[in-house]
Amino acid sequence: MIVGERKPLEEIKAMVESYKRLLILGCGTCVSVCMAGGEKEVEVLASQLRMLHEKEEKKQEIEEATIQRQCDREYIEPCLEKIHKADAVLSMACGVGVQFVAEVAGENAIVLPALNTEFYGANLGAGIWAERCAGCGRCILHLTGGICPVARCAKRLFNGPCGGSQRGTCEVNPETDCAWQLIYDRLKARGQLEVLEEIIPAKSWKPSLSGGPRKVVREDLLL
Amino acid sequence: MKSGSNLEKILGKGEFAVTGELGPPKGNAAEVIKKKAEHLRGKVDAVNVTDNQTSIVRMSSIATSAILIQMGLEPVMQMVTRDRNRIAIQSDIFGATALGIKNMLCLSGDHQNFGNQKDAANVFDIDSIQLIQCVKTMRDEGTLLGGEEKVEGEIKLFIGAAANPFADPFEFRVVRLAKKARAGVDFIQTQCIYDMDRFKEWMRMVRDRGLHEKVHILAGVTPLKSGGMARYMAKNVAGIIIPDAIIERMVKAKEPAQEGIKICVEQIHQLREIEGVHGIHLMAIEWEEKVREIAEGAGLLPRPKV
Numbered sequence A: 001m002i003v004g005e006r007k008p009l010e011e012i013k014a015m016v017e018s019y020k021r022l023l024i025l026g027c028g029t030c031v032s033v034c035m036a037g038g039e040k041e042v043e044v045l046a047s048q049l050r051m052l053h054e055k056e057e058k059k060q061e062i063e064e065a066t067i068q069r070q071c072d073r074e075y076i077e078p079c080l081e082k083i084h085k086a087d088a089v090l091s092m093a094c095g096v097g098v099q100f101v102a103e104v105a106g107e108n109a110i111v112l113p114a115l116n117t118e119f120y121g122a123n124l125g126a127g128i129w130a131e132r133c134a135g136c137g138r139c140i141l142h143l144t145g146g147i148c149p150v151a152r153c154a155k156r157l158f159n160g161p162c163g164g165s166q167r168g169t170c171e172v173n174p175e176t177d178c179a180w181q182l183i184y185d186r187l188k189a190r191g192q193l194e195v196l197e198e199i200i201p202a203k204s205w206k207p208s209l210s211g212g213p214r215k216v217v218r219e220d221l222l223l
Numbered sequence B: 001m002k003s004g005s006n007l008e009k010i011l012g013k014g015e016f017a018v019t020g021e022l023g024p025p026k027g028n029a030a031e032v033i034k035k036k037a038e039h040l041r042g043k044v045d046a047v048n049v050t051d052n053q054t055s056i057v058r059m060s061s062i063a064t065s066a067i068l069i070q071m072g073l074e075p076v077m078q079m080v081t082r083d084r085n086r087i088a089i090q091s092d093i094f095g096a097t098a099l100g101i102k103n104m105l106c107l108s109g110d111h112q113n114f115g116n117q118k119d120a121a122n123v124f125d126i127d128s129i130q131l132i133q134c135v136k137t138m139r140d141e142g143t144l145l146g147g148e149e150k151v152e153g154e155i156k157l158f159i160g161a162a163a164n165p166f167a168d169p170f171e172f173r174v175v176r177l178a179k180k181a182r183a184g185v186d187f188i189q190t191q192c193i194y195d196m197d198r199f200k201e202w203m204r205m206v207r208d209r210g211l212h213e214k215v216h217i218l219a220g221v222t223p224l225k226s227g228g229m230a231r232y233m234a235k236n237v238a239g240i241i242i243p244d245a246i247i248e249r250m251v252k253a254k255e256p257a258q259e260g261i262k263i264c265v266e267q268i269h270q271l272r273e274i275e276g277v278h279g280i281h282l283m284a285i286e287w288e289e290k291v292r293e294i295a296e297g298a299g300l301l302p303r304p305k306v
Helices: A009-016 A039-056 A072-086 A095-105 A178-188 A192-199 B006-012 B029-038 B063-070 B085-097 B127-143 B169-183 B196-208 B228-236 B243-253 B256-272 B288-297
Strands: A003-004 A021-027 A060-069 A088-091 A111-113 A115-125 A127-132 B017-022 B048-049 B075-080 B103-107 B158-163 B187-192 B216-221 B278-282
Touching: A009 A039, A009 A088, A009 B017, A039 A060, A060 A072, A072 A095, A088 A095, A088 B243, A095 A111, A111 A115, A115 B017, A115 B029, A127 A192, A192 B169, B006 B017, B006 B196, B006 B278, B017 B029, B017 B288, B029 B288, B063 B075, B063 B085, B075 B085, B085 B127, B103 B127, B127 B158, B127 B169, B127 B196, B127 B278, B158 B169, B169 B196, B196 B216, B196 B256, B228 B243, B243 B256, B256 B278, B256 B288, B278 B288
Parallel strands: A021 A060, A021 A088, A088 A111, B017 B048, B017 B278, B048 B075, B075 B103, B103 B158, B158 B187, B187 B216, B216 B278
Antiparallel strands: A003 A115, A115 A127
């Protein structure tokens, strides 16, 4: 899932305080699952802002709504009336949702980000999410024991751990596992260490963000 | 001859090589380089010039290396992939070789989190092994990385890389060296050695694979200045192991600096005895004035003229 984290209240407050009518718009998919921008978080943020306004004797009309996916036109369109009625929309989706709601709603719609979009990750346990994929456009997981050095090595190394890997942890942050130690351990357990003897040549970053914004077009699905 | 460098000639003749290290100033104070370099003149066969080590911004390794050449010293230009993509790397190699640089050490580089520009984006377009492949391609094929594009002129470089027998996973360290050898490295300088048993074990694995006959291995040493330094390095520098016995010697010593030099000299004598060690990489960090004493004590002077 795409993992996001809500921005601090002070930052959000400064972003929205000039608007009279605010719509806080949640997203029911990734950010809902990672408990950053779903229906419940919309409710919490709305009441925090209302309490702040009460304390500071400010007036702002706050409307709340959550749609299934802010990255999908079919869910945004039924919500357009609410969006257009507001002076600004505070989107609690990832950066994709923030942009796509504005794209669908038209250029007059002001859509603001309530979250920092962090990464593509997995839920490791209650309250912990960790990065697993960098969306680099050319997957090499079959060469690295199913553990990604692009997303999980601070230097994005392709040919084994750097000299700072010690006792299984990364020198950049001792709380982070060394991705290459994990790769080594897994391949060893599988009896596939010979995979690591091969040099992985320089990667093409063209399919990643370095090639500009990416687009997938599926001819078989075009109408 | 791949590069015609002094270091290549020394190693080629089977002489026991000595390289030193010089950290460029945190500014454009060229006189600092000259002062440090004078301590190294005649004591080492070539001088490594670090490339923004620990991600602290310093004068570029290319410019510093060029100053050494003007002074008549031979540099080993270090280059990290942290700050340059393959366009900048190859462009800098053109420039460096045009300035007379003949040795180059290929590194990935310390992460920017250790330095004074922590908010910087890192590049890591390629890693150190891919950098070796890149330099070798430019030198031996006369083309750019992955390309047909011909290089104008000739790139003559003696290609080096690092190895750290003290990092983990230990059994993989020799595999990583084998990959560097296959990528085309000519010489290796190791992380500083204090744990002699572990280094000997690594060298045994190196010999088992016959790698000591494919690449020249220069064993890294750094003299300790004080008990505090020994403790700090053992605890805080990832990839360095200092056995308790050495820390204890340093802590108990009446004159710790002299003890550090004594330990270093002893280590060099031990390292010389190990089959497959072709030289010493003496990293007297901010202590260049002691290089003469160490080299003399270890019987490494005078340096051979080749």
